[in-house]
Amino acid sequence: MNMEKLAIDGGTKAVEKLGPFPTKIGAQELLEILDMWEFSSESRAKIKKIIESETNLKGPHLFRYYNPRPSKVAAAEQAMMKLIGTKYCLAVNSCTSALVASYRALGIGSGDEVIVPAYTFFATSSTVAACNAIPVIIDIDDSLCMDPEKIGKAITKRTKAIVPVHMRGAPAQMDAIMDMANKKGVAVIEDTAQAGGGSFGGKQLGSIGTIGCFSFDFYKIIVSGEGGFVTTDDEWLYTRAQSWHDTAACWRPDRFAREKREGELFCGENYRMSELEGAVALAQICKADKMIAGYRRAKNRIKEAIEEFPGLSFRRLTDEGGDTGICLVMFLPDGDTTRRAIECMQAEGVPVGGIYDSKIRDWHIFSYWEHILDKKTVSSDGLPWSAVPKRELPKYSRDMCPRTLELLSRAILMDINYNYSDGDCLAIAGGVNKVLRAILPPRFLAKARVGVF
Numbered sequence: 001m002n003m004e005k006l007a008i009d010g011g012t013k014a015v016e017k018l019g020p021f022p023t024k025i026g027a028q029e030l031l032e033i034l035d036m037w038e039f040s041s042e043s044r045a046k047i048k049k050i051i052e053s054e055t056n057l058k059g060p061h062l063f064r065y066y067n068p069r070p071s072k073v074a075a076a077e078q079a080m081m082k083l084i085g086t087k088y089c090l091a092v093n094s095c096t097s098a099l100v101a102s103y104r105a106l107g108i109g110s111g112d113e114v115i116v117p118a119y120t121f122f123a124t125s126s127t128v129a130a131c132n133a134i135p136v137i138i139d140i141d142d143s144l145c146m147d148p149e150k151i152g153k154a155i156t157k158r159t160k161a162i163v164p165v166h167m168r169g170a171p172a173q174m175d176a177i178m179d180m181a182n183k184k185g186v187a188v189i190e191d192t193a194q195a196g197g198g199s200f201g202g203k204q205l206g207s208i209g210t211i212g213c214f215s216f217d218f219y220k221i222i223v224s225g226e227g228g229f230v231t232t233d234d235e236w237l238y239t240r241a242q243s244w245h246d247t248a249a250c251w252r253p254d255r256f257a258r259e260k261r262e263g264e265l266f267c268g269e270n271y272r273m274s275e276l277e278g279a280v281a282l283a284q285i286c287k288a289d290k291m292i293a294g295y296r297r298a299k300n301r302i303k304e305a306i307e308e309f310p311g312l313s314f315r316r317l318t319d320e321g322g323d324t325g326i327c328l329v330m331f332l333p334d335g336d337t338t339r340r341a342i343e344c345m346q347a348e349g350v351p352v353g354g355i356y357d358s359k360i361r362d363w364h365i366f367s368y369w370e371h372i373l374d375k376k377t378v379s380s381d382g383l384p385w386s387a388v389p390k391r392e393l394p395k396y397s398r399d400m401c402p403r404t405l406e407l408l409s410r411a412i413l414m415d416i417n418y419n420y421s422d423g424d425c426l427a428i429a430g431g432v433n434k435v436l437r438a439i440l441p442p443r444f445l446a447k448a449r450v451g452v453f
């Protein structure tokens, strides 16, 4: 038999060249993405022609690691570090993931306690339980954020972290919270989901505590559809969050490197951000300052033009200059007047809503967190509740944080659009004034006057 010489011995290679092959993700996928922008049919036809005429389309690499091109996710992390001012930043696929990765980075688990406010999106506390730890829920104050005065009594030997939430765009009382945390030796995780770009005492939110967590879901200030970031100055916590977010650090750049220090590698989950989200996040982070300036301008214009009514007060700002300005929160004397005011303002075209109505379920309010209040569990081991002796578990009830319910039932929430013109702002303030003049009982109108404050 005539045997050919093997390539390994200097013979001709059996396979000289494979391809070129068309890119897996190409023109069709790009057109699907562009479809979301709702271009006119003429523009769409022009774009389609240009895209389809490209003969050598390379196609995107939508995975951040082993990317032959500079990664958009990595660039977004760099941009976040610049914006927030921390030494480390990790992109993840949501703030829920950022919270879990942070709790895990801190080693929080079975039997530990984490202090959370009674008013926040459920994710802040559900993630505590998902890590098998126990959420300890405390009241808010008139800043709509965690009341620092309530922390002391909530701290026990099991407490591992406090999670202030910068609710509705404005900072929690970070000086008092940090003092308490430092005194007790517990970590602070700033849930900055709703306040990216805000600050307290001249420092960016998400850079004051041990770790900051951000949401880029579509309803936040800077958005990428879904997405989140973990920020910290602590290299070890960053490394551990990185391990958790990537199955077990399976895809990191030094993929098969052994752990440099015990505690670096452990079994995790997959919270990686895709390059598509990374690209949108990068563009949005670069626009953050401009958007926030727009929110602040519009909010201040509306607030200044609302008349002074003895029955009306505004949400207390712990740092006026650090508020992102994404909303204006007003308090009226009681729930009934508040509901009537909202109805009337909505009829005037003023964009407001209520925050709490005992008849309407809302995942932002502790009294609807039955998963926690009723100590529900996902598995037969009964965790997280079974890790602690029953008598030592927090006493949950639907009225355990009365100040939260009382404040929220009197609150009117006005979301601000950063594109509002001066005329829009004055029309909105005019609508508020018109309604309050008409519906506030006389005792609240006695001292009413037109004023700027």
Ligand SMILES: Cc1ncc(COP(=O)(O)O)c(C=O)c1O
Pocket (backbone or CB within 6 Å): 093, 094, 095, 096, 097, 120, 121, 123, 124, 165, 191, 193, 194, 214, 215, 216, 217, 227, 228
């Ligand atoms: C305060 C707060 N924390 C956490 C989250 C969870 O964010 P994500 O939707 O990115 O998981 C949200 C989202 O609404 C939030 O408002």
